[in-house]
Amino acid sequence: MTLAPTERRAERVEAEDLLDSYLTAQKARKNLSDYTLRNYANDLRQFFDYLDEEGQGLRTVDRLLVRGYLSSLVASGLANASVSRKVSTLRVFYRYLRNEDILDVDPMLGVRGPKKEQRLPRFLTQGEIETLIGAADKVTPQGLRDRAILELLYAAGLRVSEVVGVEVANVDLDDQTARVFGKGARERLVMMGRPAVRAVERYLDEGRPMLAKGPATALFLNRDGDRLSQRAVQIMVRKCAVAAGLEKTVHPHLLRHTFATHLLEGGAELRVVQTLLGHANVDTTQIYTHVTDYSKRKAIEESLDGIARIEEERRKSREQRRG
Secondary structure, eight states: OOOOHHHHHHHHHHHHHHHHHHHHHHHHHHOOOHHHHHHHHHHHHHHHHHHHHTTOOGGGOOHHHHHHHHHHHHHTTOOHHHHHHHHHHHHHHHHHHHHTTSOSOOTTTTOOOOOOOOOOOOOOOHHHHHHHHHTSOSSSHHHHHHHHHHHHHHHSOOOHHHHHHOBGGGEETTTTEEEEEOGGGOEEEEEOOHHHHHHHHHIIIIIHHHHOOSSOOBSSBOTTSSBOOHHHHHHHHHHHHHHTTOOSOOOHHHHHHHHHHHHHHTTOOHHHHHHHHTOSSHHHHHHHHHHHHHHHHHHHHHHHHHHHHHHHHHHHHHHHHHO
């Protein structure tokens, strides 16, 4: 049954109020970033708009209506991964409404999103990562800072949010460790290799004192003496990639992919890599085994192609001698 215009307006006002309550609860319970909360709000408001068009409200939604919404998303050309994310957002939102006794029925029960297309993470070769890190200026305070950041992103497999969140007090150069806070404010201890330790040590001795304007606690500072932003790190990584002459699109998370891939290629156990990356579920880490398997297959195929070329050249040489 289609709602009357006045009923639809009342439903939309209630939906917006419930959305605000939901976002507040999610932020308090999971300590989510503003960026994540904005994505949740955008996804849910898009669903609210669809309900308006269909003359429905949150309390009149059923499973068939939800499936119609998902079909409209797929028909619009939206990627399967994006549709799946919206399904997940709706599922958590309706679970919240059930737990708060706002709704008695959950229309998301039994609703599944499209199967995600599994895309293998890209990564840099050992030579490319060395060239990238080497592209950072080795003299200026900002250059010393940038080199230390690149070393940490790769050597510790940090997310960009984690690297800008590192505090000076949480770095132990003697133990070669740093304490970071990942998704959901989960704390973990990460290891640093000797190159990373040397880069951070030099930055602390020669770079950071030139950037600090007061009693700042952040490890990485901008030229104003404030904590460096994630955006600034993203821009810096791209600039270093261009300076290094790398043709690939390089971003901070690519260094994290490279860290995980190189560890597994070196024989590290999957569970160890999971711990170092701070993944809550080993299934998230499992994707990197597919990357290393693909790399091995590719190397074998290239070797076989090389052998075939050599054999062909020998065959031609024998035929020429006979002729």
